[in-house]
Amino acid sequence: MTKALGLVLLIAALLLLPLVVQDAYYLHVLILIGINVMVAVSMWLLGVTGLISFGQAGFMFIGAMTTALLTKSMHWPFWIALPLSAVIPALIAAPVGRLSLRVKGVYFFLVTLAFGQVVNGIFAYFQEPFGGWYGIRDIPPPQPATLFTTLNKVPFYYLCLLLTLITCGVVYRVSRSWFGNVLWSIRESELLASSVGIDVPTTKLIAFIVAALFAGVAGSFYAAYFAYISPLVFTFEYSVNMLIFIVVGGFASIAGPIVGAVALTLVPEMFRVTGKYQLLAFGLIPLLSMRLMPQGIIGSYAAFRARRAHRALPRSALSLGIDSEA
């Protein structure tokens, strides 16, 4: 009960936030956090099975490109482009997932990694219609244009909040449903799961497609908000950042990617003053985090709570960390 109350309070606080935070820069950072939360949460859903898709930035790029082309070249309204930008990455994810899920563990990382690079490469190679390395500029904002102006970030904030809440809500429901239990069971033992009649390949494929769908939503919003997309944004490094959010936050529940994305989106902003050492900090954070908090922030927090409560839980009972077979 207190958990639900806390959630309601949190959402209320997020809804009222623009009344307090007027500064455009802070709203911009909040919107960035929202985008990152969407992608990290979608990546986490598949990560539950022990598979990390390094192609998330690729799917995000496809979504962003769909929105950019539909709204700019074909003058469609954003509200039609948005669902299409979710559906098209999902449609592409179906055959890609079918193929790449044939392999496991590290092979899967490498295949999806290569997929992301190829999406990036194709968009960068073809000047027409994808804009090549220059990307696409002047993507129209959502309708009505009088509300979504470049100077007023509040409508964008609410749109981002809405999409983020939908993403988190759906992924949370899925992860707690029967389907989610199946995903966890695949992580524990794939062989056992298939032996009790679970269709392991299809389950993984559905998770892969859902992850691509929400990455597409995030990409679509990205395109509409920044009005500019380019191959330099949706790189392999972007996917890695998402993974770092999950690792630092913790794999055990959906709170992990959210906490990680919120905490670490702020880090580059904080280290902005250090200039060229910004990336160094970003490389060292996962390194130290994995050495010091193998279960992530939420894992350490859970352990801390357990110790406080004097519950003599053995450490092994808390180890919900990441592990996967080769």
Place this chain on the structure above:
Amino acid sequence: MTLALQIVASGLVTGLIYMLIALGVTLLFGIMRVVNFVHGELVMLSAFAVYFLGSQEAGLPFWLALLAAIAAAALVGVLCQYLLFRPMHYEILNCFIIGIGASFAIRSASWAIFGPEPIAIPATIPGVLHVGGVFIAKQRLFAAGLCVALAIALYLFLHFTRPGKAMRAVEQDREAALLMGISSEQVYVTAFMISAALAAVGGAMLGSLFGIDPEMGAEPLLKSFIIVQIGGMGSIAGTVLAGLFIGLSDSATGTLFGGELAFIIDFAILMLILIVRPRGLFGYDVSH
């Protein structure tokens, strides 16, 4: 005809260098099931080491500079093992992530130290060879020869020396090897040193042909992932074949359609292999 020969000649040289770098990746994977993401940074760091040791201030001859770079890379490789992979218990996903973190950190530190400007290295062996209408820089021939020699040396080492045989024993069955009195930790250290040394030579050769910059490690690493996957993780023969194949296909697409497309073609080949044979040409069964 001449164009085809030219494509083959330059493709074989790049293919051989990529093969050498990929051999380091596949060696570690075969033995301890670890994908070393820092490998690309070892390539980059060794290229810089060779450059700075061979420059006017240090003034070492190329061979000495290369040897020093190999030693330094081997040291860094072992350091990575002790600081990164062993604390992670060689668990594949954790090693992957921590390797990426370390790789980012090293790369951005190099950006800060070396600067973003690419540096061209003057050829140690200048001159161009002209054989049957095909032009090959002597530097490239030298690089190709060195790569072939090292690949053969690696084969001989793995098959005819005690540490090499121990390595293969650990690869085949760790527990059984342990029962025979082979310390797997010791084997891991040797493997990391050899893998790093291969990366160092690959880096020096890449640097001497294409110039050096802090980003130079990223592409060979991605290529070697593709090569290793086509050839089959852990398979030396597969890596050699796939390396040459990728080198040739890159050279052909690069010459005919431009270098940007080469990566897309590589990926198409990889996808094709995955459809037909998910474990790669000579790989282990990957369903476990």
